[in-house]
Amino acid sequence: MSFDHREPGTDPAAWTAFTASVSAPRVSLDGIASLVVVAPHPDDETLGAGGLIATAAGSGLPVHVLLVTRGERSHPDSPTTSPSRLIAVRDAEFRAALGILNADATAEVLDVPDGGLREHAEVLRAALSHAVDGADGPVLVVAPWRGDGHRDHRIAGEVAEEVVGRSAGTGLLAYPIWTWHWDDPVDPAAPWHRARGLTLTTTARERKGAALAAYSSQTRPLSPAPGDEAVVDDRHAAHHLGETEWFFAPERSRSRESFDAHYRRKPEGWDFDGSWYERRKRAVTLAALPRERYRSALELGCSTGVLTAALTERADAVLGTDISEAPLTRARTRAPLARFVRAALPDEWPVGRWDLVVLSEVGYYLSPADLDRTIDRVLASLDDDGVLVACHWRHPDDEAVTSGDAVDARLAERWPRPALVRHVEPDFVLSVLPGPAVVAPATAEGLAP
Known part of the structure; x- marks a missing residue:
């Protein structure tokens, strides 16, 4: 799958009409002792699971975020900034956003090169295994959907499936990010037959919106110059700021x-x-x-x-x-x-x-x-x-x-x-x-x- 985030992409209104017709089980945190969220880049945790992280805060559920990369390649053609500067900016944005979503959430930065998770998959595998194995009680792992279209998202999803597959008592939900941009609700590639929906409270929605706004390097242009465009513009953000947060349950082998x-x-x-x-x-x-x-x-x-x-x-x-x-x-x-x-x-x-x-x-x-x-x-x-x-x-x-x-x-x-x-x-x-x-x-x- 290849796509250009600068293109308009699928109209958010088309997805709103589609998801209104989806009859999916609701996400439940009953029986879950802790939540582990895998974010390949700063802001993925907010876009894909910000409502879930905020909901966990309301129920006192421990949340741990594994931030895989620092997102230093978000603007590779920028004439005004550099990867090293973006690391500092996005680190601060990540901490601020996570604090808005859930002040008690903890985070670990794995420092994998942005775009290089395939070559460093073992780093995530080890960190996620440690987080799951060290948990006291059932864990819900939340990670990108492997079909999302971004290289780092795919590998993160695959590693999460692998670790969860061999960990008894561990569940998995996969969130789409770029799928909303390139997929077509008329004939979707995403596995909506395995969809799960989390209806967000007003508080959770407000926290998610505020957390996304904390990522100004991604939601607003760095400058008027070409190469400094917003990565998550208003049209793309609209996919993620609705009343329901959507996930996909894992496919199971035939029993x-x-x-x-x-x-x-x-x-x-x-x-x-x-x-x-x-x-x-x-x-x-x-x-x-x-x-x-x-x-x-x-x-x-x-x-x-x-x-x-x-x-x-x-x-x-x-x-x-x-x-x-x-x-x-x-x-x-x-x-x-x-x-x-x-x-x-x-x-x-x-x-x-x-x-x-x-x-x-x-x-x-x-x-x-x-x-x-x-x-x-x-x-x-x-x-x-x-x-x-x-x-x-x-x-x-x-x-x-x-x-x-x-x-x-x-x-x-x-x-x-x-x-x-x-x-x-x-x-x-x-x-x-x-x-x-x-x-x-x-x-x-x-x-x-």
Whole structure:
């Protein structure tokens, strides 16, 4: 997503009409012991969650803000100021705004370079993990929506999803900032089916408005010169100063209960043996393997073991996992040479090293955070000469969290090396992602230089 904040963007009135039609659960702070807000830049905490921070003040709920960067690149073309000057100005604005929202709120500045969170994600990961792990009671983490369109916002959202995903008793809400500017309420890209609304009291709205006004370096031009324009002008501010503050709840991976119910209805799962589509796809998957033999293969989401049985003919040892126990009973009969364990990805990860990992028709059942963690698990347990083979259906699936194309794109984005094979057709997409020591088959045989 690319956008220019200097463009007029979407009319705030269009969003007002749209959100009036959204029937969304209300945000509740009941049962929450503390609030941790992730702000990639000074003013994000006010724009995205200022009303929530002010509401927490009224209920005596502790609030801690992690300010990731100092926002020194907000005016890269300014002829009148510099990043170092902006750091001092925006630091003072942040302290003033937070004091207006909630005088008891605490803050930690992580000092990541503005625009550089991707390269310094571990700094936020460590700070957020520490804040969550050290809390006394249930924590609600509030962070940018990963689809917001700004690089730092995306990484902040991804890190928050990751940390919350592995922290028991921790909730997550994601706030949009630039989404209001570039998205279209006629056909929105944002996940409004997961929206949550916080109706603001008059006091909370007044505090939010006053806190935003404290950011004069962002809400007013620095000078009449080109490059000194306001970043958050009145039109953009209008998106954030309404009666309701909007958030998105996290996407959840498809549950074990859902799969158990599926196998009660269809004990064989899907028509793996009878369908020509399934048989052909399986043949294409096996043909895409760059080596004839493997030492140790892991199949994630093996279902009833049809592909697993074929893998036992290509690998010395094969382990199949599935979230549901029912299909594994059939898999053990169908593929007696393989081992099987029930495991939910990515938390219940099997111990071992693999030179072949197969992720077939599974990735789109995982939430974005769980998919990222699964990729990390694969990378950590894959031998240098190993490959990940990922194959996914490209048509809609009512039970899927995302799409096959989205999974394939995320794998390509996260994998440290280009795909060795990428096969795309109308029904499915297949990618073979190599370890650092993998070479093409002809090169391995000495047929090509």
